[in-house]
Amino acid sequence: MSEALDVGDVAPDVTATLVQPDGSTTDVALSSLTDEQPTLLAFYTNDFSPDCVSEWCSFRDYGWFAHDERVQVVGVSRSHATTHRKFIDYLDLDFPLYADRDLELTRAFGVDYRAFGLFRRPKRSVFFLETDRTIRYRWIGDHSLDPTRDQPPLDEIRAAIEDILGGEGAETFGFE
Numbered sequence: 148m149s150e151a152l153d154v155g156d157v158a159p160d161v162t163a164t165l166v167q168p169d170g171s172t173t174d175v176a177l178s179s180l181t182d183e184q185p186t187l188l189a190f191y192t193n194d195f196s197p198d199c200v201s202e203w204c205s206f207r208d209y210g211w212f213a214h215d216e217r218v219q220v221v222g223v224s225r226s227h228a229t230t231h232r233k234f235i236d237y238l239d240l241d242f243p244l245y246a247d248r249d250l251e252l253t254r255a256f257g258v259d260y261r262a263f264g265l266f267r268r269p270k271r272s273v274f275f276l277e278t279d280r281t282i283r284y285r286w287i288g289d290h291s292l293d294p295t296r297d298q299p300p301l302d303e304i305r306a307a308i309e310d311i312l313g314g315e316g317a318e319t320f321g322f323e
Contacts, residue, residue, distance in 0.1 A: 151257035151272070151287055158280040159255045164246040165221070166231035175245075177252070178280060180221060185283075185312065186276045187220045189299065190258050190269035194226040194234035194244075202271070202298055207240055209301050217312050218275075223247050225268050258287060273299045275308055283311050 152158060158177060165175040180186050191202055206220060222244040226234070231244040245252060253259045253269040260270045275284035284307040288297025 152255075152274065152282055152285070154282050154285055156282050158274070158276055158282060160280065161252045161255045163223075163252050164228050164248070165243050166228050166235065166246060167243050168235055168241050170232045170235070172228045172232075172246075177276075180219065181276050181278050181280050183219070183278075184216075185218050185278060185308075187218055187304070187308070188223055188256075188274045188276065189220060190223045190253060190256065190272045190274075192262070192268050192271065193224055194230045195237075204238060205298065205301060206242065207238060209305075215308075218308055219243075221245060223252055223269060225250060225253070271297050271299070273304060275304070275311070277311075284308065 158181075160176050160178040162174050162176040164172055165180075166172050177186075189202075189206065220242045222242055224231075224244065225247055226244075227248065228246040231246055234240070235242075235244065247253050247269065250259050250267055250269070256272070256274060258270040258272045259267055262268055271288040273284075273286045274282050277283055284304065286299055286304065288299075
């Protein structure tokens with residue numbers, strides 16, 4: 148595993164196949180997403196593994212991630228685009244998913260590892276990127292034997308994003 152990007156780093160502009168909730172696919176540069184709005188990238192190991200189903204159901208069911216229009220959530224895994232389509236349909240997700248088949252995006256963020264010392268895949272991790280691709284928050288699972296066991300701390304992620312963007316109830320001192 149290479150060194151993971153940290154808060155304050157600018158994420159490289161990598162292009163990968165993005166599967167939209169409607170099933171359409173296109174190669175999309177990361178900058179195209181972040182130019183539109185701040186982006187929460189959630190790296191996970193594989194579609195349909197029980198831990199990943201649980202993770203994406205959590206993002207879906209938490210509600211805030213799907214309904215706060217200031218932030219877009221995008222998943223990243225090594226799964227094929229066709230598998231992503233089935234995964235999105237199966238879980239009724241409103242989030243696009245990158246099919247990072249060559250792990251270029253995963254390696255660019257420094258979150259690749261070898262499962263059981265054999266198979267390369269993304270380590271469960273979350274990065275919040277501003278519109279200029281500057282990383283403002285990161286969480287990387289650190290389970291010593293199996294990084295798939297860690298689940299992203301959704302309350303912590305939401306609080307961090309609201310802190311950065313000025314969430315509901317944030318004191319504005321009359322300036323809006």
